[in-house]
Amino acid sequence: MNIEIIENKYRKLIDKALAIMTELNDPVHGLEHMKGVVGNTILLLEKVSDADKEVCLLAAYWHDVGRVCGKPGHGLKSAQMLKEELKTLEYDAEFIEKCYKAIYKHDETDIPDTLEGIVIKDADKIDYLGVKRWKECINRNVRTPRIDQNPKSKLLLDCSKTIYDKKAKEWLSYLESVVMKRE
Numbered sequence: 631m632n633i634e635i636i637e638n639k640y641r642k643l644i645d646k647a648l649a650i651m652t653e654l655n656d657p658v659h660g661l662e663h664m665k666g667v668v669g670n671t672i673l674l675l676e677k678v679s680d681a682d683k684e685v686c687l688l689a690a691y692w693h694d695v696g697r698v699c700g701k702p703g704h705g706l707k708s709a710q711m712l713k714e715e716l717k718t719l720e721y722d723a724e725f726i727e728k729c730y731k732a733i734y735k736h737d738e739t740d741i742p743d744t745l746e747g748i749v750i751k752d753a754d755k756i757d758y759l760g761v762k763r764w765k766e767c768i769n770r771n772v773r774t775p776r777i778d779q780n781p782k783s784k785l786l787l788d789c790s791k792t793i794y795d796k797k798a799k800e801w802l803s804y805l806e807s808v809v810m811k812r813e
Contacts (some may be wrong), residue, residue: 633672634685643715647691650698655764658775659694666760667693670793677789678749682728685746688712689732693750699787708735738784752790755781759794759801768808 637644651664671690675683689712709730716726732746736804738755741750757763758781767774782794 633683633687634673636684639684640688643688643712644670644691646715647695650695651726651784652685656697657770658763659697659797660766662763662766663760663775664691664694664758666757667750667753670756671749673793674749674753674754674789676788678745683744685725685728685732686749689729689746689750689754691771692729692752693733693736705740706734731809742786748786752785752787755784756790756797758795759797760795761800764801764804 647664648661651661654660660728668687668690671686675686683749692712693708694704696704696709698706709732712733713726713730714731728744728746731742731744735742735747736751736754740751740783742751758775758777760775764774782791782798785791785794
């Protein structure tokens with residue numbers, strides 16, 4: 631299924647997630663991060679053909695909305711918030727559960743239960759190196775995303791590591807340009 635068709639199908643839910651993330655006003659986990667995760671999810675879905683594209687795309691938009699309630703447990707809170715929205719709109723119970731499971735274990739130390747959850751977790755971790763996210767942080771003079779000793783080691787899919795390597799080159803080039811401007 632075409633990504634544009636999926637986004638149109640879930641426009642109301644996507645718009646709600648966008649509105650929540652706009653209210654959050656967090657340059658590290660705000661709109662740019664959400665867009666980065668959505669973009670990474672789309673890249674991963676080109677390689678992981680057996681993942682449910684609708685579930686993954688919707689989960690990518692909703693994965694961090696629970697941060698409006700605070701960081702601790704935000705993955706679970708995000709999953710619960712999407713679950714409630716889907717119930718209100720009378721979606722099928724199986725679809726609701728798949729969306730829930732795609733989000734609730736995306737935090738750093740969790741291991742997702744489903745392929746869709748793995749896609750979301752990896753898409754999220756790849757965005758450690760999201761240039762637009764870093765640019766927003768630097769422009770707003772706020773703390774940039776934390777980079778672990780080896781974020782790549784947290785990725786679960788081989789194709790995620792390939793995408794991460796490409797993003798790392800873009801990120802290093804961006805950081806080099808920032809340093810050059812300051813010299």
